[in-house]
Amino acid sequence: MRRILSGNEAIARGAWEAGVHLGAAYPGTPSTEILEELSRFPKVYCEWSTNEKVALDVAAGAAYAGYRALATMKHVGLNVAADSFFYASFTGAEAGLVVVSADDPAMHSSQNEQDNRRFAQFARVPCLDPSDSQECKDFTILGFELSERFDSPILLRTTTRINHSATPVELGERAEVAPKHVKFPRNPEKYVMVPGHARKRHPIVEQRTLDVAAWAETASINRIEWRDRKVGIITAGVAYQYAREVFPTASVLKLGMVFPTPAQLIRTFADGVERLVVMEELDPVLEEQVRLLGLACEGKSIFPICGELDPTLVRRVGAAAGLPVDHAPVEIPAIDKPELPARPPVLCAGCPHRAVFQLLSKKRVPVAGDIGCYSLGLLPPLAAIHTTGCMGAGIGVAHGAARAGIGERMVAVIGDSTFYHSGMAALANVAYNRSNVLTIILDNRTTAMTGHQPNPGTGVTLEQQPSDVIDIEPLVRSLGIKHAMTVDGYDVEGIEKAYIELMSHNEPAVLIARRPCVLLPEIRKQWVPLYVIADKCTGCGICFRIGCPAILKSTEMASGTQKPKALIDPSLCTGCEVCSQVCPFDAIPNRDQVRLAEEESHQSCSEPASERS
Amino acid sequence: MLDNSSYSFVLVGVGGQGTLLASNILTEVGLAAGFDAKKSEVHGMAQRGGSVLSHVRWDRERVHSPLVGVGEADVLLSFEKMEAIRFAELVRKGGTAVVNDMAVVPITVSSGKGIYPGDEHLPRLFGELGAKLLMVPGEKLALESGTIKAANVVLLGAVSRLLPLEEALWWQCLSQRIPAKFLDINQKAFALGRAAAAETVAG
Numbered sequence: 115m116r117r118i119l120s121g122n123e124a125i126a127r128g129a130w131e132a133g134v135h136l137g138a139a140y141p142g143t144p145s146t147e148i149l150e151e152l153s154r155f156p157k158v159y160c161e162w163s164t165n166e167k168v169a170l171d172v173a174a175g176a177a178y179a180g181y182r183a184l185a186t187m188k189h190v191g192l193n194v195a196a197d198s199f200f201y202a203s204f205t206g207a208e209a210g211l212v213v214v215s216a217d218d219p220a221m222h223s224s225q226n227e228q229d230n231r232r233f234a235q236f237a238r239v240p241c242l243d244p245s246d247s248q249e250c251k252d253f254t255i256l257g258f259e260l261s262e263r264f265d266s267p268i269l270l271r272t273t274t275r276i277n278h279s280a281t282p283v284e285l286g287e288r289a290e291v292a293p294k295h296v297k298f299p300r301n302p303e304k305y306v307m308v309p310g311h312a313r314k315r316h317p318i319v320e321q322r323t324l325d326v327a328a329w330a331e332t333a334s335i336n337r338i339e340w341r342d343r344k345v346g347i348i349t350a351g352v353a354y355q356y357a358r359e360v361f362p363t364a365s366v367l368k369l370g371m372v373f374p375t376p377a378q379l380i381r382t383f384a385d386g387v388e389r390l391v392v393m394e395e396l397d398p399v400l401e402e403q404v405r406l407l408g409l410a411c412e413g414k415s416i417f418p419i420c421g422e423l424d425p426t427l428v429r430r431v432g433a434a435a436g437l438p439v440d441h442a443p444v445e446i447p448a449i450d451k452p453e454l455p456a457r458p459p460v461l462c463a464g465c466p467h468r469a470v471f472q473l474l475s476k477k478r479v480p481v482a483g484d485i486g487c488y489s490l491g492l493l494p495p496l497a498a499i500h501t502t503g504c505m506g507a508g509i510g511v512a513h514g515a516a517r518a519g520i521g522e523r524m525v526a527v528i529g530d531s532t533f534y535h536s537g538m539a540a541l542a543n544v545a546y547n548r549s550n551v552l553t554i555i556l557d558n559r560t561t562a563m564t565g566h567q568p569n570p571g572t573g574v575t576l577e578q579q580p581s582d583v584i585d586i587e588p589l590v591r592s593l594g595i596k597h598a599m600t601v602d603g604y605d606v607e608g609i610e611k612a613y614i615e616l617m618s619h620n621e622p623a624v625l626i627a628r629r630p631c632v633l634l635p636e637i638r639k640q641w642v643p644l645y646v647i648a649d650k651c652t653g654c655g656i657c658f659r660i661g662c663p664a665i666l667k668s669t670e671m672a673s674g675t676q677k678p679k680a681l682i683d684p685s686l687c688t689g690c691e692v693c694s695q696v697c698p699f700d701a702i703p704n705r706d707q708v709r710l711a712e713e714e715s716h717q718s719c720s721e722p723a724s725e726r727s
Numbered sequence: 728m729l730d731n732s733s734y735s736f737v738l739v740g741v742g743g744q745g746t747l748l749a750s751n752i753l754t755e756v757g758l759a760a761g762f763d764a765k766k767s768e769v770h771g772m773a774q775r776g777g778s779v780l781s782h783v784r785w786d787r788e789r790v791h792s793p794l795v796g797v798g799e800a801d802v803l804l805s806f807e808k809m810e811a812i813r814f815a816e817l818v819r820k821g822g823t824a825v826v827n828d829m830a831v832v833p834i835t836v837s838s839g840k841g842i843y844p845g846d847e848h849l850p851r852l853f854g855e856l857g858a859k860l861l862m863v864p865g866e867k868l869a870l871e872s873g874t875i876k877a878a879n880v881v882l883l884g885a886v887s888r889l890l891p892l893e894e895a896l897w898w899q900c901l902s903q904r905i906p907a908k909f910l911d912i913n914q915k916a917f918a919l920g921r922a923a924a925a926e927t928v929a930g
């Protein structure tokens with residue numbers, strides 16, 4: 115049966131057909147849907163681990179025990195898991211271990227751009243690079259086979275355009291692979307990486323790379339497509355599709371495995387063409403391999419190193435370099451477009467992070483931020499975040515500035531999922547090394563940014579099983595932090611009071627602002643749109659400063675200030691009441707007042723609702 | 728009416744408008760009609776109101792690139808008026824821009840920093856590009872059919888009229904994706920969208 119599957123669905127399907135027993139991941143765009151999809155299949159245990167390193171250790175443990183295992187993550191996740199990736203390369207495992215790294219060229223939703231084929235070279239882990247969903251499925255299955263055959267983890271490296279494109283896939287059945295052992299293997303020479311053992315493993319790993327390279331010479335996933343011999347293109351991943359689209363007459367060497375590369379096959383191809391071109395996204399990884407063979411080629415001299423390729427770009431630079439394009443670049447008439455307002459991401463109306471940023475913005479304190487929806491506290495009018503690096507960085511950055519002696523009190527903000535991911539160790543450091551950093555944990559009871567996955571604070575698992583909640587305040591207190599308070603994320607006054615109290619001590623302090631994300635299904639049901647009582651609004655503009663997309667500028671001007679009054683978009687407002695609390699003129703009724711007013715108008719109005727306009 | 732061996736579509740809109748369902752159905756219709764088909768999407772982030780962009784391509788033989796090149800879309804389907812202007816260059820000369828008559832005002836406008844472009848730009852820009860413009864009152868027709876939520880199906884109906892495929896084929900793919908109790912409403916919405924496009928096709 116053939117079905118249209120996204121690359122992510124196809125990887126999950128492939129893992130399942132390969133008889134995988136365990137999948138572990140931490141969410142991250144564009145990889146998230148792989149585990150979500152795999153968890154819907156029977157006979158495979160799936161979990162959101164607390165971070166990518168843990169996920170890879172979990173998968174390695176399963177593979178040591180003899181069960182096929184999959185770990186998935188976004189590109190930067192492999193930075194977090196790098197230590198584990200390296201030991202797993204040295205040890206190998208008893209059963210197949212496949213690691214998926216979803217790279218994000220063009221940074222559709224990432225803090226940086228990096229080419230994780232480098233990690234494969236670095237850690238000597240064979241790397242597969244699929245170019246459509248069918249290959250996502252096939253390469254996942256192949257990955258498990260190769261992993262067992264060569265006793266090595268396999269890196270399945272994808273890019274956003276592969277993960278989030280959907281193409282037809284031939285479905286197969288699950289091959290049940292019985293676990294290899296009943297008992298956990300006792301093989302310290304292989305699995306205990308003390309120096310004496312690791313020294314013996316290293317030559318084995320280097321030999322393994324040579325063995326895989328020899329296999330790659332004749333493997334069907336690396337293939338030459340002879341066409342016209344004037345130009346030959348070496349390519350892989352999604353770039354292969356653009357090569358076929360834009361240079362249909364050129365010969366192509368398509369590499370399904372990008373590390374290690376097949377030297378002889380590359381030589382044969384190079385010898386058969388007049389002009390050798392390497393076409394790849396991001397780093398010149400293949401180009402360097404070709405050059406190491408002493409072969410002259412072009413690559414990054416034609417195609418950019420930053421961002422993604424696309425057919426328009428490839429055609430333009432290809433034509434300029436004299437490559438045989440399918441047709442000349444399309445000439446777009448110069449059109450006179452009006453200046454278009456951007457549609458930037460903003461904290462949603464009703465976002466529980468807003469009140470904290472409203473306070474930090476007012477206090478003008480330096481804030482070391484972190485990664486999640488709350489990174490948007492950076493944007494004006496809140497403009498309350500001054501650093502954001504990678505997940506878990508904020509608390510350490512604030513501590514460093516504080517300990518170095520900066521003359522301001524440092525604040526760190528971090529989301530709940532990020533706190534469990536990599537904030538806990540940093541907070542333990544603050545507690546241990548006694549800086550006066552105020553850490554604000556924005557506990558919205560979910561991992562919102564990546565699509566609302568459960569986490570250790572939510573009481574459920576990926577498989578929808580109930581679990582214990584790891585309560586943040588007792589956890590923080592057990593670190594020895596004496597000043598810790600939990601407040602309602604919507605309580606503007608309560609947050610300010612707690613802030614003042616916590617800042618009054620020259621010691622580590624933690625404020626937990628707790629309120630579920632307003633997009634969670636059970637919270638959506640509770641939305642009550644508020645409104646502005648125009649007669650009371652003076653146009654003071656205080657409510658505009660909370661940066662809520664539901665608060666609009668009315669065309670009506672306030673008579674005193676001659677400034678626009680506020681207006682609430684009922685289709686966006688959820689009734690969080692933050693604006694109602696900051697309004698000094700009581701011009702925005704709260705939920706109770708709105709309900710009361712509604713009841714009154716119902717009573718005074720006797721016709722049935724359906725007949726009213 | 729178009730009659731090609733390959734088709735390229737670009738769908739643009741704002742999160743929550745149902746573009747993803749539309750692009751899924753469009754891809755499945757292509758497959759059902761015997762084409763090779765691919766779809767590529769960028770969803771934006773979790774927050775409400777981000778822009779969404781999908782590419783769908785069909786080819787009698789084989790689709791390579793999942794992305795449509797600039798100036799190569801046979802149909803630009805925009806669920807929102809300003810997004811149609813933003814992505815106007817994607818449509819090819821002689822192609823059609825199907826534009827939902829709907830404005831989703833971004834925060835840059837509501838906070839007074841930007842100006843939402845006037846409707847007059849639409850016919851002018853697509854005229855300059857040599858493309859046809861088909862405005863569809865998606866929400867209005869959807870309400871007529873029974874629920875404002877069916878605007879995406881209205882728009883698919885309009886697109887369907889531009890292509891030489893059996894109507895039944897569309898309906899077969901739609902009905903697999905829509906819960907049984909909403910089928911009637913959506914059938915009506917699809918028909919209203921198809922009817923709305925009839926004029927352009929004749930002209």
Ligand SMILES: Cc1ncc(C[n+]2csc(CCOP(=O)(O)OP(=O)(O)O)c2C)c(N)n1
Pocket residue numbers: 140141142143166188190191194224225485486487488505528529530531532533558560561562563564
């Ligand atoms: C190492 C790493 N893994 C994953 C991601 C993707 N990612 C970005 S933010 C985020 C989680 C945010 O959750 P939380 O901290 O609870 O904040 P929220 O979005 O809910 O406000 C994730 C998983 C990343 N950027 N880096």
Ligand code: SF4
Pocket residue numbers: 460461462463464465466467487488558562563631632633773774775
């Ligand atoms: S998705 Fe939730 S946490 Fe993210 S901005 Fe929207 S309301 Fe806030």
